[in-house]
Amino acid sequence: MPGMHGLNGLITLRNEAPSIPVVIVSAEEDKQVVLQAITYGAIGFITKSSPRAQMTEAIQQILNGNVYLPQT
Numbered sequence: 001m002p003g004m005h006g007l008n009g010l011i012t013l014r015n016e017a018p019s020i021p022v023v024i025v026s027a028e029e030d031k032q033v034v035l036q037a038i039t040y041g042a043i044g045f046i047t048k049s050s051p052r053a054q055m056t057e058a059i060q061q062i063l064n065g066n067v068y069l070p071q072t
Helices: 009-014 031-039 052-063
Strands: 024-027 044-047
Touching: 031 044, 044 052
Parallel strands: 024 044
Antiparallel strands: none
16 A cells, blocks of 8 residues: 555554455565464455465365465
């Protein structure tokens, strides 16, 4: 998000609209960052380097009400 650094955008979104589900799509692949995003309230974390089929599966899992984490 423009003007945001790290997970500040997620924290801001969670504070302003706690009932809206948030999925992170990021180039970041660090396991600690992924876990921190989930801790801060994201319901999924999709890495930009994921193959299209994996992204599709991730989105389907999230739409089915599951939390999605990339394989590490």
